Amino acid sequence: MDAKNCFHCGIEIIKKDEIIYDNKSFCCNGCKTVYEIFSQNDLSCYYDFEKAPGATPQEIKGKYDFLDDEKINTKLLEFQEETTNIVSLFIPHIHCSSCIWILENLQKLQKGVSTSQVNFPEKKVRITFDSSKTSLKELVYLLSSIGYEPYISLENFETGKKNVDRSLIYKLGVAFFCFGNIMLLSFPEYFEVEEFWINQYRGFFRWLIFALSLPSFLYAASDYYISAYKSIKSRMLNIDIPIALGIIVMFVRSTIDIVLDYGQGYFDSLTGLVFFMLLGKLFQQKTYNFLSFERDYKSYFPIAITKLNSDGTEIPIQVYDIEKADRLLIRNQELIPVDGILISDTTSIDYSFVTGEAIPIEKKSGDKLFAGGKIIGSVIEMEVLFSVSQSYLTQLWSNDIFQKKIDQKHKTITDKISRYFTPILLLLAAIVFIIWLFIDVPTAFNVLTAVLIVACPCALALTAPFTLGNVLRIMGKQKMYLKNAMVIEQLAKVDTLVFDKTGTITSNKKSAVEFVGNELSLDELSLIKNAMRGSNHPLSRKIYDFLPNVPKVEIQEFEEITGKGIIAKANDTTVKIGSAFLLGIIDEEMSQQTKVYIKINNTFKGYFVFDNQYRKGVIELFDQLSNKYELKILSGDNEGEKETLQTLLPKTTELVFNQKPEQKLEFIKHLQEKGKNVMMIGDGLNDAGALAQSNVGISLSENVNVFSPACDGIMDASQFSKLGYYLKYSKNAMRTIYMSFGLSLLYNLVGLSFAISGNLSPLVAAIIMPLSSITVVSFVTIMSNYYAKK
Structure with missing residues (x-):
């Protein structure tokens, strides 16, 4: 009788443990429960993306009771304002399109969740939820119940430590060890030293070579098998299929050679192939990590903030120079770059940058302010709690809420090529293999493996993201x-x-401003300058810099009307600063120059005129x-x-x-x-x-x-x-992409022509593959740097 597999997680079911529900077989009540949850919430198309994509839920009763502690929650949450909370959780089980789909539809499973966004490369999900309707603990239990238990380590949050995945380094080390030793043991065969290979020694060394190849074949190359298996399972052919097939064909062929005593096989080429492919993979990974680092820590906002010295003087500093305990001045419409404590009496904050909702939140002195909020109203002072995180600001700026729908043409090219490349390559390899079987059987296996390896479009997939990433970095420097x-x-x-x-x-220059009208008293100058202090409009900044140093006045009411001007109040005195329309003035000469008009307690005082520079x-x-x-x-x-x-x-x-x-x-x-x-x-x-x-x-x-x-x-x-x-x-960056596409395709065509004719060994093909990636990356780097200097 055929063994059954669990409909949810795919593992083989022991007959006595089988649970039948809705005409489907499940290995345990946990998997059945997850299926029930998805079915009841109209999410059963989760299973359409990939067959048996789920994980068996684990029993976690009581495991997350520590999330009842408000202090611990505060450390885990990256944003907490009124009922809106945002948390980023690491989900190790994220592995396919089904995972992304279900985790970005959590709002259908849990009341109170507004959005959830998956960062697939980092295996993280960022969830925005309403704390009055659900809690962090309930979210964690929900995720665990559907097979996506998050990994929460308080040590990571408190010390900032990160788990580094070194598995590729370990596999590369194993592949190199196997490759080096097999090459060494193969020297007598290479040089046909018959004196050395007497009786039992030849067989002994061949089986020793076979044993040394196993760690490379089973462990070092395992990622290719897993990727190929998942690709076939999801019916979406990826480029790892021909690579995995090539490795398996070479291993089987070499094993048959040793077992039937035809020769020593191609274990040297096999282990060399795995080593050089992993080397290329490491190079690609380091390339992406480098670009990610450059993006997060160098290409952030070129913005400055106003710092208040101990004597009250205002100095502009770059955001990355902000330190804990600094006192900052934030004006109307300015972004709060760091977490801090409000020193001023009251303010309104717009957190649409973080949450996407532009509902102002009222704050009073002593309240905590989160980075990403935008001040609405009068100028405020705050004390810094933490230094700025450029990667956090970048994340806010790149929030999906504000993304535009862009036609990603170069991505479409890459996707089309990758989609058709693999089936065409497999068909070509099969045809060439069959033809060579009639010519020379040993060569046929070499040709098959070489074709599968040399045609890998790794360089093709790398060209667009690396070119654009490098251009992004260069533009940031400029x-x-x-x-x-x-x-x-x-x-x-x-x-x-x-x-x-x-x-x-x-541009803003002090010499460009002149006041026309009645002479202003010191109190009136103080009122105007302090009202201007809270505005960031270019004309406001010009006037603020133009006016002399005056005593500070507390502004009780402040309103900046976009495109019109400012209405402010201090000590029962109201000042209006702005356009003639706002102040209700008819100026016969208003078309001659740029002017900003002043009214104090409904009395017209004059205007500032600008000789624009x-x-x-x-x-x-x-x-x-x-x-x-x-x-x-x-x-x-x-x-x-x-x-x-x-x-x-x-x-x-x-x-x-x-x-x-x-x-x-x-x-x-x-x-x-x-x-x-x-x-x-x-x-x-x-x-x-x-x-x-x-x-x-x-x-x-x-x-x-x-x-x-x-x-x-x-x-x-x-x-x-x-x-x-x-x-x-x-424009030159896009030209570079098309040129590098052509270069990588040329590599594949030339390599294929040699492989099909039987003039390319699998080992040389494995060396050529990472070399093609290095060549393309070098090409786009040279070209993008050349165009940058041109």
Whole structure:
């Protein structure tokens, strides 16, 4: 009678333990329960992705009682605000598409879970849940009940230690040991030293070689068998199938040679093959780890924060220079870069960066503030609890909530090639093998193995991610910080550039400001300057820097109306600072210059007038870009600068003024409806909607901690004149990808031609495979660095 396998986990069922439910066989009540849970919650398509993908749930009663302790929970949670909690859990059992699917649908299994995102390479799931409806302990028990028990080590959380997977290093060591010793023992065969091979010694050494090959065949190469098995099981052919098949064919053929005394077999080639393939795998792993390190710790936001010295003076510092116990000044719309304690009386915080929900949360003095929150309202002071984590900020910026749907063309190319490559390769290998069987049987096995190995498209799979990762790193060094590698492809497609005016093509300089109106008293200057202290708008920062040092005044009420201005109140005195529209003023000369008007207690006091200073190199930049791109200026200001801009910029540049934030967004949308690929460059304040709508949104950073979560990149303001360079470099990056695709395909074609003709041994094929990866990586590194310097 045929043995049955568990429908859920796939293990063989002992007849007496078999449990029948819903006409399906299960090995235990745990697997049956998981199936029941999935069926009752309309999640039974979990089993459609892969046959028997689950794990047998373990008995864990009482194991996680420590999660009832609030102090321990606080250490495990990475975000905890009101009822919204976020936790990242390490799930060792994550291994296939079914795992990803079920773990990203936890909200259907557990009330209170809003989102769950899987990081497949790190085997982690990041869960956002409502603590009033469920708890961390309940989540852990749920995960365990469906076969995904998390690994929780308090030591890891308290000391920051990480478990390092060294299995590949161990397998490489075993493969090298076996390969080296088998080569040594094979020397007499190589040199045909007949005197040495007398009677029983030949057989003894051959069986010794066979024994030495077993650790390499069974242990060192095991990852290829497992991957190939899972691939066949899920009916999705991957590139490990021909490799595993090649190794098995070579082992079987060599074993037959020894057993039937045909010769010593090809165990030297077999162990050499495994060693060189693992060496290539290690190289690829180190390459990805290097890029990940560069991304997390070097290509983070080029933002600064205002630090308060002990004497109260304000100094801008880079976020990575923040230390524990520092006192920081955070203005309206600025991001909180670190966890800390609120020192000011009250504030409102928008945690949409973290949770995706823009519902302000009220905080009072002494409350804990989490990194990733955005201040709404008056300026605050806070004390730092921990130094900044760049990788955490990067994670927030790359939150799936803010991701745009991007057409990943190069990925499609890789996927198509990989999808058809394996079945075509297997068919080709079978045909060549059959033909060679009629010509020369021993050579047929060598040809089969060489074809299976040499055609592995490892270099093909490596080319796109490595090229884009390297370009991302180089752009980061050039002070253009992109959210992810996909943005590079979008940059290469751009054909229309839309610029904001104030704070984007103009720069902040004290000499550019003048006050026109009644002389202001010290109290009025104090009120205006302290109101401006909480704003990050470029004009506000100019006025704040222009005004003299004045005593500090506590602002009781503060409101910044996007695109209009500020309304603030202190000691029963109300000040309005902003556009003529906000203050209800009709200015006959308002079209001549950029102005910011002042009203105190409904009495008009005058206005600040700006002689805009354009960024260095802006004229040359626009002349350069006008040859290849459509250029637009989209400004919320009046038309006072229109004549100046028409003189400075190319005649083809379209100038649009008096645009509210929602009008800017509609303008971008209208261009896209015409089939344009639009890049928007703004300051991230009034332009947030337009940045999000555009195909590529770039926020300009000038010593401020402000940017839109939906922007695709942040450019240091000092590099504004290099915008044309970034755009050209992105096009060259895509050209490099296509060139390296061609190079890796050429490698495969040349290698296959030699393998099919029988002129390529399996060992040489194994050496060529990692060499092709090294060549392609070297090529894209050289080319991307060449284009970077060009």
